[in-house]
Amino acid sequence: MLIRILALFLISSTAMADDGRFTLLEEQQPALFEGVLFDTTAVVDIMTEKANWQLQCDIEIEYNLDLANTEFVLERKKFNIRYEALDQEYKLIVEQKDTEIVKLQETIKKQSPPNKWVWFGVGGASGVVATVIIAKQFIN
Amino acid sequence: MNVATILQFAKKNWKEILIVICLLLVIGKMRYDYNQLESAYITTQESLQNQIEGLQKIHKRELEKREEALREYEQQLNDIEERYEMNQEELATLKAQKKKKYVKKFSEDPEMMITEIEALFGFKHVD
DSSP, rough: OOOHHHHHHHHHHHHHHHTTEEOOTTOOOOOOSSSSOOOOHHHHHHHHHHHHHHHHHHHHHHHHHHHHHHHHHHHHHHHHOOOOOHHHHHHHHHHHHHHHHHHHHHHHHSSSSHHHHHHHHHHHHHHHHHHHHHHHHOOO | OOHHHHHHHHTTTTHHHHHHHHHHHHHHHHHHHHHHHHHHHHHHHHHHHHHHHHHHHHHHHHHHHHHHHHHHHHHHHHHHHHHHHHHHHHHHHHHHHHHHHHHHHHHHHOOHHHHHHHHHHHEEOOO
């Protein structure tokens, strides 16, 4: 079919270039000029192909565009799905980290109370008193 | 055993009592610190566990969505192929009809055929 179409274009372009001629012949009738003789079926085939090539092209273009569009839609969907998943993962990790930080802060606050200087003073004083008492005991 | 006896005992053994109290305080503080550390560890562990569970759920949902998208894609491909084949069949039918029409015209009305060839290809008819 493709060869036929190519031949048709070749013939028609060559014919167009030097104003192609044609004639209708009966059997055994001499030809008016040198050329290629097609029978009715061949001419009808060529005419049909010529008349329908635009439609054929439209069908092929529509088919290929649909394929490309479907591929594109799939790729876009995949990217969106990946993006949504990454976004959810990010939010989940941040949320969990925030919760963890709050809990750890609570633990740290319990560990080092705000009146730590008071505790430091009390500890120091206790140490001094204990040292003095022990020293006195050793002296005695 | 009355209060006076207890006081006398305490006065007599105050050093040992002080040592025991100090030891108890140190042990208590150690237990408290250990509990705090354990609490921090549990908090981190819970957080990581929640993260793992959440990530697994998200991953599962992502896979489901991808499969759904692929199913839709395959369905659309099938539709496109069907439409393409249908168009090709219609075109083949159209060509067959046109061929019939041309053959009929060619046999019934050669003049009309000449006009068609001239219009279609731009060739010049020679008698």
